[in-house]
Amino acid sequence: MKILVQKxxxxxxxxxxxxxxxxxxxxxxxxxxxxxxxxxxxxxRKGEPYATDTxxxxxxxxxxxxxxxxxxxxxxxGELISAATLCSLLNAxxxxxxxxxxxxxxxxxxDDFGNAQILSIQPQRILDLLDQGKVVIVAGFQGQTKDNDFxxxxxxxxxxxxxxxxxxxxxxxxxxxxxxTGILTADPxxxxxxxxxxxxxxxxxxxxxxxxxxxxxPRAVEVAMNAMIPIRVxxxxxxxxxxxxxxxxxxxxVKDGIQDRSVTGxxxxxxxxxxxxxxxEGVYDLxxxxxxxxxxxxxxxxxxxxxxxxxxxxxFDHEADSAVHILTELGYKPNIASHCAKVSIIGGxxxxxxxxxxxxxxxxxxxxxxxxxxxxxxxxxxxxxQGQDMANAVRALHKKFQLYR
Numbered sequence: 251m252k253i254l255v256q257k258x259x260x261x262x263x264x265x266x267x268x269x270x271x272x273x274x275x276x277x278x279x280x281x282x283x284x285x286x287x288x289x290x291x292x293x294x295r296k297g298e299p300y301a302t303d304t305x306x307x308x309x310x311x312x313x314x315x316x317x318x319x320x321x322x323x324x325x326x327x328g329e330l331i332s333a334a335t336l337c338s339l340l341n342a343x344x345x346x347x348x349x350x351x352x353x354x355x356x357x358x359x360x361d362d363f364g365n366a367q368i369l370s371i372q373p374q375r376i377l378d379l380l381d382q383g384k385v386v387i388v389a390g391f392q393g394q395t396k397d398n399d400f401x402x403x404x405x406x407x408x409x410x411x412x413x414x415x416x417x418x419x420x421x422x423x424x425x426x427x428x429x430x431t432g433i434l435t436a437d438p439x440x441x442x443x444x445x446x447x448x449x450x451x452x453x454x455x456x457x458x459x460x461x462x463x464x465x466x467x468p469r470a471v472e473v474a475m476n477a478m479i480p481i482r483v484x485x486x487x488x489x490x491x492x493x494x495x496x497x498x499x500x501x502x503x504v505k506d507g508i509q510d511r512s513v514t515g516x517x518x519x520x521x522x523x524x525x526x527x528x529x530x531e532g533v534y535d536l537x538x539x540x541x542x543x544x545x546x547x548x549x550x551x552x553x554x555x556x557x558x559x560x561x562x563x564x565x566f567d568h569e570a571d572s573a574v575h576i577l578t579e580l581g582y583k584p585n586i587a588s589h590c591a592k593v594s595i596i597g598g599x600x601x602x603x604x605x606x607x608x609x610x611x612x613x614x615x616x617x618x619x620x621x622x623x624x625x626x627x628x629x630x631x632x633x634x635x636q637g638q639d640m641a642n643a644v645r646a647l648h649k650k651f652q653l654y655r
Contacts, residue, residue: 251380253421254284257291257390257412260301261429262486263332264294269339271486275427276340276385279491282449284422287415288347289390290336291408292312292328300331302391318363322402326351329389329408337387344539347385350375353394355386355415368393368473371418388415394572413470417477424479426484429549431463432493433458435653436516440641443654447514448495450569451598454514457630461594462519464563468642471495512606513597513651516644520591520637523570524622527577527584528560536582537561544575553592553625553634562623564590564634587622591640593646594632601628613650619643 256279258272279286296303305324316324340347355647356372379386390408393401403410411425416424432453436444450458452475459468465483474481474495484492529536537556544551544565546611549572553564565573574586577584600606607624610631614621619642621633635643648654 251285251377252283253287253416253419254279254282254382255287255289255412255416255419255421255424256409256427257289257425258336258427258486259408259429260291260294260332262427263290264298264335264640268486272336272427273339273343274484275355275425276345276645277343280345280385286385287376287380287419287421288336288385288386289388289408289412289415290329290332291390292479293332293335302328313540317466317608318499321469322363322366322400325402326392326400327519329391333338333387333389338409340385346383348379349387350379352390352392352411354400356418357393357414359378359395359401359403361397361399361401363399363401364432365399365420366393366395368410368414368542371414373415373418373460376415376419379456390477396655400463406470409467409470410473411479412460413474413479413481415481417473421479422473422617423482425482425484425492426470427484429486430465431485431488431490431497432483433463434515436644436648437518440518440644441516441648444648445654446490447493448491449496451497451500452495453629454596454598455493455495457594457596457627458515458517461592461630463515464494466495481506482538511597512600512603512652513595514599515596515653516647516651517594518591518640519594520640521567522564522590522592522634523567523573524553524634525570525573525577525584526562526586527559527582529558534597539580540582543580544573547572547626549576553623553632555623555625561569564623564639587636589637590622590634591637591643592632592634593640593643593647594630595651596630598629600631607631607651610647613646614643617642617646638652 292302294301337347359366390411432446434444438444456471481495551563555562619639
């Protein structure tokens with residue numbers, strides 16, 4: 251079969267007008283003779299009746315003591331409402347459609363309720379329905395344990411449902427429809443001349459997603475990358491082709507896996523606190539004690555620098571007080587810088603290219619932006635700045651690397 255998976259997010263389904271665009275995209279795919287699987291998220295965002303966060307508010311307003319297993323039973327409802335609504339609209343248009351929940355679609359997960367991992371997918375039921383000429387609508391974000399308990403896949407779970415189904419069905423492509431035109435070189439709310447990237451590699455978009463770009467969940471990209479299934483990130487509200495996410499060797503201008511462009515985009519993430527802990531003379535176990543204490547108290551750490559004089563790392567602002575209290579109890583006197591932001595410069599072609607860090611420092615220094623910390627990998631360089639400098643830093647770097655071109 252020539253199979254296409256389309257995924258539509260909450261904003262794509264929240265209004266009558268948006269759902270009309272969804273139907274047009276489905277009709278376009280059918281006109282190209284695709285067998286079609288449509289994965290849907292819960293309608294709308296927080297405050298709208300069936301959004302996931304609205305369902306969570308129901309729990310919060312009624313004691314907030316619902317166990318994780320039972321919470322997943324409630325959250326299962328949002329995507330089912332979207333799926334049933336779309337099914338009715340498609341059948342009204344003469345398009346034969348049917349709905350499967352995550353379990354019926356063959357998605358088996360572990361029992362980590364609220365953030366379950368997919369263990370396997372048995373897609374035969376979907377294949378049989380496609381063979382009957384039906385559009386199969388699958389409720390995203392959900393699966394079922396081997397003991398038949400409902401589970402949800404965590405934030406961005408519908409993206410993961412879509413790419414995992416694409417892999418299991420050996421789909422030609424997975425289309426992720428959202429409210430933006432594709433992957434942009436920077437956040438358009440910060441950089442007015444951010445442009446759409448026609449094509450990026452899996453690794454580049456994974457890094458962009460991990461470091462603040464919210465267009466697609468990194469776990470979904472990793473699933474697609476492992477199965478070598480191309481992804482297109484597209485706008486529900488236009489017919490633009492969006493951004494193709496694929497392997498480096500398939501991108502024009504790429505030779506031996508190294509791209510002509512050194513920098514692809516700038517991502518940003520705020521509301522983090524930098525913590526510095528210094529080691530006294532002859533103290534060699536500080537790193538072990540600090541990181542072990544953070545792990546024992548389930549505090550997520552990032553941006554880690556270790557040296558003989560001590561450690562520097564970041565935590566989320568909302569966990570900073572707890573982290574400082576833990577360190578103080580251990581006898582340390584941490585220095586903290588609150589309300590910081592991480593700005594990430596990402597590019598599959600920067601590895602081995604001289605001058606990238608010099609350009610970064612030059613761009614920020616010219617704009618009186620102080621670098622508090624830096625780190626790098628072969629595809630990403632991160633800098634930590636004060637939160638108040640984040641927007642200016644993103645704009646300065648976007649301009650320095652001429653990403654508007």
